[in-house]
Amino acid sequence: MRPLQALIDTEALRHNYRLACRAAPGSRALAVLKANAYGHGALECARALSDLAPAFGVAAIEEALALREGGITQPIVLLEGFFEPGELELIAAQQLVCVVHSEWQLEALAEARVSAPIAVWLKCDSGMHRLGFTPEAVPDVWRRLNALPAVGECGLMTHFATADQPACALFDRQLTAVAGLRQALGEPPVCWANSPATLSRPTAHGDWVRPGIMLYGADPLTHANDLSSALQPVMTLESRLIAVRELAAGEPVGYGSRFVTERRTRLGVVACGYGDGYDRHAVDGTPVLVDGQRAALAGRVSMDMLIVDITGLPAAGVGSRVTLWGRAPDGTVLPVNEVAACCDTISYTLLTGVTARVPRRPWLRSSS
């Protein structure tokens, strides 16, 4: 069998969830499981959190129904609401919670005849300018929503654009806008904080926090704090060396000859490539762990393989374990953020980008 696998450590997931609860002790934490739990396997993650998390968040009804079919009974929030009015009866029957961000959704709810009222989060666009009603429009929308027979409990939601940055005027402006609305609407339940706000903005915690990426162990802050430093990686992308060769100085390596050896060089070929989701933008020198020790990417990533310089690791050979990100068997961690920085991207795209051909398997602590 191809040795590449994504090992999922559900104990680390539970640790990170508890850390979100510790960071926001006065709030409940809705665990965001959209995009297949950021590539980790939504149902497995929901099951692993089901005795801890009072609610989950997903992007669409398809994702919610897959969790229901898997036996998940908690409230599940559709973070973009419904995409067409035809979904509303299923949302009511499955007791899903719906974000309402646009006038067309409000009109559809006004027309809807559903078997049970639907709980909703009214989304305010407090400054990110993606989804939601303007702060000026919210009081009227709130009044109309609360008068609809199809609508049950209502709360106020927003999403921050810059909570990861330590001091940012936009964050303050967003928080001031929604805090004012909360008061004006008579203190309804509120849900504002994503991972960075959960970890670093206590004034934005509200009744519910909405952590995503932190649950999977990637630090979302531009400047780590004590809490974010305690996150543990959940996914380890692991493979093995399948070939080793030695080259003289001056030899080209891989497609396009991007890397040229500067000295006598020992290279290891790893079974992992962009067809698995490893980013082809990774630069020479991108870190990789070989038997827990740092080695450097050499040359362009191919579809199914990549090449690492193991000149400094004489004990490494065919069969050596390679950690592309996550935790090596000896406990050494290669943060996915560090790999992402070498690919000019973010942890979110690497984690969600691991392709379907990579088997997700449980991380077995005894095998580490």
Ligand SMILES: Cc1ncc(COP(=O)(O)O)c(C=O)c1O
């Ligand atoms: C509406 C909404 N809430 C919460 C989250 C979770 O954000 P994060 O993964 O940064 O915690 C996201 C993610 O993009 C989102 O779109």
